[in-house]
Amino acid sequence: MARTLCRIFKGCQSICSLPLMKTRLHPSASVLLRTVCVRRMLTLPLPFSPKARDFSLPNSSWGAEMRQLYEHYNSQCEEEMKGEEKQDWAWKRLPSYNRSLKYATGGVYLSKIIQSKARLFTRNIKEPGAAFEYVLFVSKDEQKCVCIFQAGHLLEGPPGHVHGGAIATMIDTVTGTHASVLSAPVMTANLNINYRRPIPLGSTVLIESSLNKTEGRKVLISCKVTSTDGSKLHTEATALFVAINVSHLLGG
Numbered sequence: 001m002a003r004t005l006c007r008i009f010k011g012c013q014s015i016c017s018l019p020l021m022k023t024r025l026h027p028s029a030s031v032l033l034r035t036v037c038v039r040r041m042l043t044l045p046l047p048f049s050p051k052a053r054d055f056s057l058p059n060s061s062w063g064a065e066m067r068q069l070y071e072h073y074n075s076q077c078e079e080e081m082k083g084e085e086k087q088d089w090a091w092k093r094l095p096s097y098n099r100s101l102k103y104a105t106g107g108v109y110l111s112k113i114i115q116s117k118a119r120l121f122t123r124n125i126k127e128p129g130a131a132f133e134y135v136l137f138v139s140k141d142e143q144k145c146v147c148i149f150q151a152g153h154l155l156e157g158p159p160g161h162v163h164g165g166a167i168a169t170m171i172d173t174v175t176g177t178h179a180s181v182l183s184a185p186v187m188t189a190n191l192n193i194n195y196r197r198p199i200p201l202g203s204t205v206l207i208e209s210s211l212n213k214t215e216g217r218k219v220l221i222s223c224k225v226t227s228t229d230g231s232k233l234h235t236e237a238t239a240l241f242v243a244i245n246v247s248h249l250l251g252g
């Protein structure tokens, strides 16, 4: 019991630093959060044992194109020996969980408060391949992010094609994750989308996100969705993200 209580307090302390997420808290929010945490933790089932499943790893629903592209980018994620010289990685794969906060350091505690039953909806459909299958890679200098996306049958809009809202969801997810990597936790302030050509259901496409500029708390990003060989432009978008304190999500 003493060990469990010790873990609770350690967890609450780590929320207020959240080093991996570059999360910023107002001092007043941190005091409030510690108080709320301790009260709420004592009523939660213990012990906490987050078993993180990384949804961006290959599964049986991935088609040949998705797998090939995954291998292509994944092979550039590790150090390679080219001749005598050791090459640095060019891309880094971003793991993807079904909750945004839970698997960040200390985030399990905050997650219990903010979203006790909520799940990230792109990772909330049980049948593999039925909806959003995707994996993100970020470039070494973090200026670019690429996502390989395979759209499942539950995402139908126009017959045989992907729903515009599902495309917007993926653009928001890719650009939002990219902005979070570049900055801190962010929220979408503005998203402009031009739909150029429909995306066939079941197909694999590339979603590429590039940093336009950062301006204080604002991160401006542009994005395009293309066929995997780059020959067909499906969608173009620009997005504005604003860095937030986690207290913003607590109604602070």
Ligand SMILES: CCCCCCCC/C=C\CCCCCCCC(=O)SCCNC(=O)CCNC(=O)[C@H](O)C(C)(C)COP(=O)(O)OP(=O)(O)OC[C@H]1O[C@@H](n2cnc3c(N)ncnc32)[C@H](O)[C@@H]1OP(=O)(O)O
Binding pocket: 100, 101, 120, 172, 173, 174, 176, 177, 180, 185, 186, 187, 188, 189, 190, 216, 217, 218, 240, 242, 244, 246, 249
């Ligand atoms: C804790 C999060 C953890 C995340 C972990 C990430 C890891 C990755 C994990 C999983 C991947 C999933 C990734 C999904 C990503 C999806 C993200 C979403 O879909 S978010 C939902 C939809 N968005 C909303 O509901 C926002 C609602 N709006 C607001 O809450 C506020 O308006 C907010 C935060 C956007 C700004 O409010 P203010 O009070 O903080 O700041 P103000 O002063 O209003 O704006 C700051 C600057 O931005 C400009 N601005 C704000 N909104 C603008 C707009 N619509 N157009 C143009 N400029 C705007 C302002 O003019 C100001 O600019 P000047 O500093 O004066 O130059």
